[in-house]
Amino acid sequence: MTITDFPTTASGVRSPIPDSPATTPGERALAAARFQLAEASRFLGLDDGMHRMLATPRRSLTVSVPVRREDGRLEVVQGHRVQHNLSRGPAKGGIRFHPATDLAEVTALAMWMTWKCALVGIPYGGAKGGVAVDPATLTTRELERVTRRYVNEILPLIGPEKDIPAPDVGTDEQTMAWIMDTYSANAGYSVPGVVTGKPTALGGSLGRAGATSRGVRIAALQALARTRRSPEGATVAVQGFGKVGALAAQYLADAGCRVVAVSDAGGAVVRPSGLDVAALRAHAAETGSVRGYRDADPLSHDELLELDVDVLVPAALEGVITEDNAPRVRARLVVEGANGPTTPEADPILAGNGITVVPDILANAGGVIVSYLEWVQNTQAYSWSAGEVEMKLRDLMENAFRAVAELSAERGLTLRQAAHAIGVGRVAEAHRMRGLYP
Numbered sequence: 001m002t003i004t005d006f007p008t009t010a011s012g013v014r015s016p017i018p019d020s021p022a023t024t025p026g027e028r029a030l031a032a033a034r035f036q037l038a039e040a041s042r043f044l045g046l047d048d049g050m051h052r053m054l055a056t057p058r059r060s061l062t063v064s065v066p067v068r069r070e071d072g073r074l075e076v077v078q079g080h081r082v083q084h085n086l087s088r089g090p091a092k093g094g095i096r097f098h099p100a101t102d103l104a105e106v107t108a109l110a111m112w113m114t115w116k117c118a119l120v121g122i123p124y125g126g127a128k129g130g131v132a133v134d135p136a137t138l139t140t141r142e143l144e145r146v147t148r149r150y151v152n153e154i155l156p157l158i159g160p161e162k163d164i165p166a167p168d169v170g171t172d173e174q175t176m177a178w179i180m181d182t183y184s185a186n187a188g189y190s191v192p193g194v195v196t197g198k199p200t201a202l203g204g205s206l207g208r209a210g211a212t213s214r215g216v217r218i219a220a221l222q223a224l225a226r227t228r229r230s231p232e233g234a235t236v237a238v239q240g241f242g243k244v245g246a247l248a249a250q251y252l253a254d255a256g257c258r259v260v261a262v263s264d265a266g267g268a269v270v271r272p273s274g275l276d277v278a279a280l281r282a283h284a285a286e287t288g289s290v291r292g293y294r295d296a297d298p299l300s301h302d303e304l305l306e307l308d309v310d311v312l313v314p315a316a317l318e319g320v321i322t323e324d325n326a327p328r329v330r331a332r333l334v335v336e337g338a339n340g341p342t343t344p345e346a347d348p349i350l351a352g353n354g355i356t357v358v359p360d361i362l363a364n365a366g367g368v369i370v371s372y373l374e375w376v377q378n379t380q381a382y383s384w385s386a387g388e389v390e391m392k393l394r395d396l397m398e399n400a401f402r403a404v405a406e407l408s409a410e411r412g413l414t415l416r417q418a419a420h421a422i423g424v425g426r427v428a429e430a431h432r433m434r435g436l437y438p
């Protein structure tokens with residue numbers, strides 16, 4: 001089967017799952033995830049029953065999270081935890097705090113976690129959580145109350161052998177510490193393995209904080225090497241300068257790349273001769289945005305995505321490269337630090353223009369890989385050196401990259417189609433071997 005055998009729009013694929021019109025960004029993300037699954041199912045020859053099972057989450061829990069604001073007011077926000085699939089092991093996936101998150105988005109993100117864990121060969125199913133709050137508008141104490149109450153509501157679902165949360169957009173080490181404490185307080189003893197991405201003082205792994213970004217660097221360098229391109233002087237633009245984007249920019253600069261442009265919610269900056277990423281990170285840490293950085297010119301968000309660079313790293317949210325702007329993308333390589341940044345309609349446009357996309361479930365898998373290493377260390381009450389963690393991360397990333405690149409070359413698939421074929425195939429196989437109960 002070649003890429004031309006696949007329909008190019010989400011509605012063009014025959015799917016046993018009825019398509020409801022996608023109106024929110026979350027619903028569009030879910031439609032994209034289901035389209036990718038339908039493509040993989042068709043490629044693998046899965047029957048309708050298997051496809052239906054993989055397209056629907058195993059468990060979804062929606063909870064109300066009442067939060068007492070500092071002025072005494074009571075507000076109620078919604079939270080979700082979705083366990084998409086448990087065939088290969090406990091559910092695994094981050095928790096997102098973002099005002100626009102909804103059940104559909106969390107479901108899509110949980111589905112991507114399932115394929116990601118299977119693709120990189122770690123023994124987990126996929127999950128995701130989300131709370132519809134903007135952490136920037138809450139005080140630290142309000143954030144702590146939101147986190148603890150949300151965790152209390154999803155308590156029946158999580159546990160080191162059941163479902164293990166981690167950071168995602170809007171959450172960090174501190175959030176994970178509160179989760180570990182809330183769970184442990186309820187259990188009556190300390191349970192470090194219930195959550196990953198914790199501070200090292202609580203059993204967090206060395207190397208977890210920058211793991212997703214390190215993985216992005218590994219993926220970018222592998223992809224460059226396959227086109228016989230040296231990282232030395234390769235130009236890079238990074239969209240999103242948060243936990244993943246800022247360190248990805250730093251690590252790519254450390255590898256010899258020339259980071260020429262970055263953006264965040266506040267603005268974008270460009271310097272064709274190369275940005276001083278460390279100085280830019282200091283500026284962003286001080287002012288809250290890359291905007292206004294002295295040694296660069298301002299740029300619009302749209303212009304950043306359309307720069308003539310070797311590598312474009314979308315590292316923020318879903319749905320930024322669409323059928324509207326894909327024809328104007330001039331990067332040679334797109335390395336997806338974020339989950340779902342490219343829509344299914346944009347994919348064939350990029351492929352048609354000779355642009356290689358290293359898909360999210362491969363490019364950003366470094367985070368969950370080191371989460372797995374953290375969980376293994378926790379369950380053994382042992383800790384590895386930063387070097388050991390780095391070596392294991394590199395091994396798992398490079399093995400997954402090789403498998404995807406080989407299948408892509410053998411069968412004429414894009415890297416995304418190959419990655420999904422491998423991930424979905426492994427989950428289907430696990431399900432088949434376990435059989436159906438009752």
Ligand code: GLU
Binds near residue numbers: 094095168169367
């Ligand atoms: N939120 C990250 C992701 O999307 C990490 C998940 C984890 O470590 O469990 O892959």
